[in-house]
Structure formats: structure tokens, C-alpha cells
Amino acid sequence: MLYLELAIVAVLIVINGLLAMSELAIVSSRPSRLKAMIDRNVYGSRRALALASDPGRFLSTVQIGITLVGVVSGAVSGATLGLRLTDTLLELGLPPAFAEPAGIGIVVALITYASLIAGELVPKQIALRNPEKVATMVAPAMTVLALVSKPVVWLLDFSGRALLRLLRQDAPSESGVSDEEIKTIIAEAETAGVIEPGERKLISGVMRLGDRSVSGVMTPRTDVHWIDLTASDKAIRQTLKNAQHSRLPAGETVDNLIGVVQTRDLLAAALARKPLDIRQHIREAPVVHDTADALAVLATLRDAEVPMALVHDEYGHFEGIITPADMLEAIAGVFRADTDTDEPEAFRRADGSWLLAGSLPADEMAEHLAVTLPEQQDYDTVAGFILAYMGHLPACGEIVTAHGWRFEVVDLDGRRIDKVLASRLPPTRRERVTPPPKAPLKPA
Numbered sequence: 395m396l397y398l399e400l401a402i403v404a405v406l407i408v409i410n411g412l413l414a415m416s417e418l419a420i421v422s423s424r425p426s427r428l429k430a431m432i433d434r435n436v437y438g439s440r441r442a443l444a445l446a447s448d449p450g451r452f453l454s455t456v457q458i459g460i461t462l463v464g465v466v467s468g469a470v471s472g473a474t475l476g477l478r479l480t481d482t483l484l485e486l487g488l489p490p491a492f493a494e495p496a497g498i499g500i501v502v503a504l505i506t507y508a509s510l511i512a513g514e515l516v517p518k519q520i521a522l523r524n525p526e527k528v529a530t531m532v533a534p535a536m537t538v539l540a541l542v543s544k545p546v547v548w549l550l551d552f553s554g555r556a557l558l559r560l561l562r563q564d565a566p567s568e569s570g571v572s573d574e575e576i577k578t579i580i581a582e583a584e585t586a587g588v589i590e591p592g593e594r595k596l597i598s599g600v601m602r603l604g605d606r607s608v609s610g611v612m613t614p615r616t617d618v619h620w621i622d623l624t625a626s627d628k629a630i631r632q633t634l635k636n637a638q639h640s641r642l643p644a645g646e647t648v649d650n651l652i653g654v655v656q657t658r659d660l661l662a663a664a665l666a667r668k669p670l671d672i673r674q675h676i677r678e679a680p681v682v683h684d685t686a687d688a689l690a691v692l693a694t695l696r697d698a699e700v701p702m703a704l705v706h707d708e709y710g711h712f713e714g715i716i717t718p719a720d721m722l723e724a725i726a727g728v729f730r731a732d733t734d735t736d737e738p739e740a741f742r743r744a745d746g747s748w749l750l751a752g753s754l755p756a757d758e759m760a761e762h763l764a765v766t767l768p769e770q771q772d773y774d775t776v777a778g779f780i781l782a783y784m785g786h787l788p789a790c791g792e793i794v795t796a797h798g799w800r801f802e803v804v805d806l807d808g809r810r811i812d813k814v815l816a817s818r819l820p821p822t823r824r825e826r827v828t829p830p831p832k833a834p835l836k837p838a
Contacts, residue, residue: 415517599725
């Protein structure tokens with residue numbers, strides 16, 4: 395009889411462990427992975443997704459099972475095993491005043507310990523290691539249990555919803571995945587060796603590109619080489635000779651560019667000993683707004699006659715050009731052949747400070763410095779960030795503190811901020827953040 399009672403307790407602990415494992419596995423499973431398993435016809439995946447899509451009813455089903463198991467286990471341990479141990483203690487000469495509480499207490503403590511280990515901790519750790527696989531294994535049995543206990547589940551689910559409504563917690567929670575969660579998953583995948591560090595950088599670059607506007611990706615007006623159609627043939631030939639790009643915008647003024655010229659067309663005409671006629675080789679280029687999404691403009695470039703777009707602001711002024719190379723640079727970083735200097739845009743010094751180029755995108759600066767920039771901002775680069783916080787064109791040596799960092803302008807290129815030194819503030823001063831002015835300036 396004793397062995398039967400011990401077997402009953404062991405079975406109840408195992409059932410409790412299975413229920414706890416099922417609960418955590420289905421709740422922790424990612425719907426995207428379950429849908430992928432459905433496409434592969436994995437047995438139980440469809441039922442697991444159905445249970446995960448209605449967590450209220452599923453949790454009620456599990457709670458019914460766990461509660462029943464707890465009640466039966468308590469009754470067996472107290473009414474049978476506890477009394478048996480009490481009789482044994484009395485036979486050993488222990489006074490009755492101490493034998494009964496000691497017998498029941500020891501049995502309850504042992505069963506509680508076994509329930510925590512075999513009925514909670516170990517099953518839940520198994521569920522967390524591979525929740526989708528465990529969910530597909532237990533889903534058929536949990537579906538049957540849900541059907542059997544449907545009336546009680548409906549009552550519990552209705553009561554729970556009513557209480558949530560009284561507590562004003564009935565609004566649906568946001569289930570969307572944030573950028574921070576995606577970055578955390580990517581970092582975990584890199585740590586586990588699932589993806590390479592280079593792959594992580596590329597994925598991060600794609601995410602940055604999706605958050606940028608055209609003005610944060612384009613080649614700015616001051617760096618654009620263009621063909622002046624009103625210039626002499628000699629000046630145009632010199633421009634073509636000095637050009638390092640295969641496509642150049644052309645127009646009568648920089649604010650009146652009418653298209654793009656491909657240098658290979660001019661080379662073919664020159665080899666055929668034809669006269670230099672720039673207008674004959676001009677191809678139409680799309681015009682995009684400087685606040686347009688970079689990914690949306692990528693589709694425009696794909697369908698354009700030439701893969702180059704002219705960027706204009708709301709007043710119609712020419713702001714720069716954007717090409718597929720600019721998109722690739724935003725994802726993979728600047729290529730050495732495209733820069734006039736071998737210096738990196740962001741360099742960490744031995745003392746932990748950062749030497750930043752004014753042209754460095756602000757979101758990349760935020761990643762290097764581990765700071766969070768506001769979602770609504772009127773700047774795209776480090777230079778724009780400094781101008782926004784200072785409110786005026788600074789001189790060399792001017793300093794501003796923001797986001798726990800001290801930013802010093804160390805070099806100017808005319809009216810453009812060329813280099814900025816960022817140093818971390820002491821812990822006592824990191825909370826002091828200088829707010830930007832209400833009307834921030836645009837970088838020169």
C-alpha cells in the first residue's frame with residue numbers, strides 16, 4: 395500500500411511537470427517559427443499555434459490541471475503518507491504533541507521539494523531550451539485537455555476578462571517587435587555562432603537604412619561634381635578628366651540640373667571622332683524629396699533610366715544626389731576608394747574618447763556612444779547634431795554636453811564641422827543633458 399501511495403505522488407509530480415512545461419513552451423514559442431514549422435508539415439505545429447493564439451483559454455486549461463494536481467497531491471501527502479510517518483515516529487518514542495506535526499511537515503517538505511525540482515524547474519528549463527519543439531509535442535494532448543475542460547475553462551476565462559475589465563486592463567497589448575528586440579536577437583545569434591560578425595553588421599546597416607531619409611544617405615550638394623553646360627568645351631573636358639565617377643549630373647546651374655551624363659557615352663563618341671555635344675547624351679534622372687524614405691527611393695532608382703536621382707528640398711533647391719552606391723555605403727560602410735582620406739569616420743582613442751567626422755551619420759554615432767537619440771530630429775549627421783545643440787555655427791574649441799558625453803569641435807572646414815571629439819562625462823555629470831534649441835540649424 396505504501397508503494398502505491400508513493401507511485402501516486404510521483405505520477406502527480408510528473409503530471410504537474412508536464413503541465414508546467416507545456417505552459418511555458420507554448421507561451422514562449424514564436425508564432426513566426428510555428429508558422430514555418432506548419433509550412434514544413436511538422437506534426438502538432440498547427441495545434442500549437444492555435445493554442446498560442448488564444449493564451450487566455452490555454453492558460454485557464456493549464457491552471458485547472460495544475461490546481462487539481464496540487465489538491466490531490468496535498469490530500470495524499472497529508473492524509474496518507476503524513477499519517478504513516480506520524481505512526482512511525484510514535485513507535486520510535488516521539489511524544490504525540492511533536493510526532494503529528496513533524497510527520498506531516500516532513501512529508502510536505504519532501505513532496506514540495508520534489509515538486510519544485512521535477513514538477514517546475516527542470517520541465518521549465520527544458521521548455522525554454524527549445525520551446526517550439528516542445529510545444530509541437532505537447533499540443534495534441536493539451537488540445538484534448540482543453541476540449542474536456544471547455545465548460546470550466548469558459549467560466550474561468552469569462553471571470554478573468556471581467557476582472558481585467560474592472561481593473562481597466564482589457565486593452566490589447568502591443569505585440570509588435572521593436573528594433574531593440576531585433577537587435578537583441580541578432581546579438582544573441584552572433585554570440586551563439588549562428589551568424590557571423592560581418593552578417594550582424596550588414597543586418598544592422600539594413601535596419602539603419604530603413605530608418606533614414608534620403609538626406610541622411612545622399613551625397614550632399616557640396617560634394618557633387620557636375621557639368622556646367624554653359625562652360626566652354628575646354629572647361630567641360632577638364633571636368634570630365636578630373637571626374638572620378640561614371641555618371642555626372644549636368645545643367646546650366648547647380649539648381650537647374652536637367653539630367654545625368656554617362657561618361658562612357660562621351661567616351662564612345664570621342665572614339666568615334668564625333669564632336670563633344672553634352673546635351674545629346676543627357677539622360678533624364680528622377681527627382682526625389684530630401685525627406686523621402688531611403689528604401690522607397692531604392693525602388694525609384696531601380697526603375698530609372700540611369701541609377702541616379704536628384705534630391706531637392708521643399709523649395710525646389712538642389713540638395714544632392716543619391717545612387718545605389720550611397721545605399722550600399724549606408725549598409726556596408728564607406729569604401730576606401732570612395733574617400734579622399736584614409737582616416738575612419740569614427741575612431742576610438744586609447745582613453746575611451748571618440749574622434750568623429752562631422753559627416754558621420756548621427757545614428758551610427760549613437761551606436762558607437764551607446765546613446766539614444768530622439769525619434770523626431772532635424773539632423774542626419776554629427777555636424778547637424780552639434781549645430782542642433784549649440785544653435786549656431788561653432789568655432790574650434792567650443793564644447794557642448796549632451797547624453798552623458800562632452801562634444802568638442804576640434805576642426806572646421808570652412809563653415810563645415812569637420813571633426814568632433816566626444817569624451818564621456820564623469821558619472822556625477824552624465825544626467826545633465828543640454829536640450830537642443832527649438833529651431834535647430836541645418837549643417838552647412
